[in-house]
Amino acid sequence: MKTLVLISILVFCLSCNNKNTKTVEKSGHPKEVKKTIYETKIKSDSTVIKDFLNEVMKEEDILFNGKLKRYFSISEFEEVFGKADSIKLISEEGPCFSIFENKDGSSDMEDKYLYKDGSRFENTKDKVAVDKFRFTENNFILFKGIKLNSSIPISDLQKIFPNATKSIGNMDVYKEGKLQVIQLREDENNIYYGYINLFIKNGKLYFMHWWYPC
Template sequence: MCGILVLVTFLLSSCHGRSDKVSKIADTTGTEIRAFEGHGKEVSCERLVSDLIRSSNATAFKHFGDTTVRVRMASMSPDKATIKLYVIQDVSENAAERRPTEQAIGWLEFYRTSGRLMDITNDPDRPEELRYDKNILKGHDIFILCSPVVAAAKPGTDYESRDVMLEKDIRFNGKLKRFFTLAEFEKVYGQPDSVRLLKDEAPCVTIFATEAPEDKYLYKNGSRFESSKDSVAVDEYWFLNGNFITYKGIKIDEGTTIDDIQQLFPAAVRGRLALDKEGELWVVKLKSDATYGHIKLFFKNDKVYFMHWWLPC
């Protein structure tokens, strides 16, 4: 009899613990939207934003699977946060060479005072108000946690300031800064392998922001450069066919491991906590000179693969 009472007590306590860890959201018809797994008291900006959006009934989730849709804070003002939903697609014309690229599939706005989450994807002038699990925000303030002026969280949490990779410290193939002339491009790389007009590629954001019809993408050894008149800038740089960079005099090439990068950017790589995965590639996000956006450093088989300057649309 005593043994039975102990077993019943254990089962009751187990069931109670489970209900505290997982909360589910239902719409007005009782249909479950998504389950949110509870986290501890400390959480990163990226985790909080992702959990918040994934608990919502955003339109993007109707057309793409939960595991396919990615979430990122795009910009922030004191009263409103703009959040981007996107997927990663391979736009390479060569089946043997992947070129993963972000494609925006949704835009949301979260308002600080009202707590309203609005979907502006289809019509910014007539946004749709979304439902989301308000329990996710208990004890957390997105506008404080995700503020660009926040340098670091308390020691021991899973959020730290990302290291900064300044353009002035980078030399492509040991010679060129990020911005250079067309003549310098040809001197170091020769003629491009292919050329595409930006108007045909229709990127959501460009480096030079001129919207000139003759602006081009120059492709060379897998890398992509943006060109406007006589000016050229690195957009994506692939560590293929001998391509490399020097950072503060230290060479980074296709043989550079993630452990080597951790020596340069310890906070971004430490414990792999700051890494995301896009497709089959791991990626470290480094702050750049830009107010918004960052540098993505991709890894394949734990070795550096390519880098990309990401800017919000």
């Protein structure tokens, strides 16, 4: 009889130990779930912040008149745009920044501005670069395969650059008057200090300009 009682007590104790073990294992799961939810929230918030930045317009994503990158030769300039309407020495204009400037911030005395149909290009020796590009009837750019020209309204730009167009501003432009302007970044990591300004006139794309601080 005593043996039977001892066996019963032993079985009861083992049963209690198993229940305690299951309870401990179960109590760990809510902590795991809570941690996962927190990590997901952090990722979501980071995405929102990143998406809020103005869009990027990289040089390599642009083709002027569907043919040229931002940098090209004199012969390519004349082939695509024709002969310059006028030419001025950069030293005479005295800009605070030059595309082909030397390491000390100076420009070669023979460097020039080439003007064509309202656009402005910089020229040093055989190299040419776009500084300001006017969207005339014939001028356009391909940006990631999308054609942008003088017939593009703000409503279309809002689809391509939704963040930048939210902060569209106004600027007094020399010889142009007050224009609306959209500011785009040059690179994803904000390494460059400059911006690309897209100017709007009468609700349509007017010209673009690489802007750098002095």
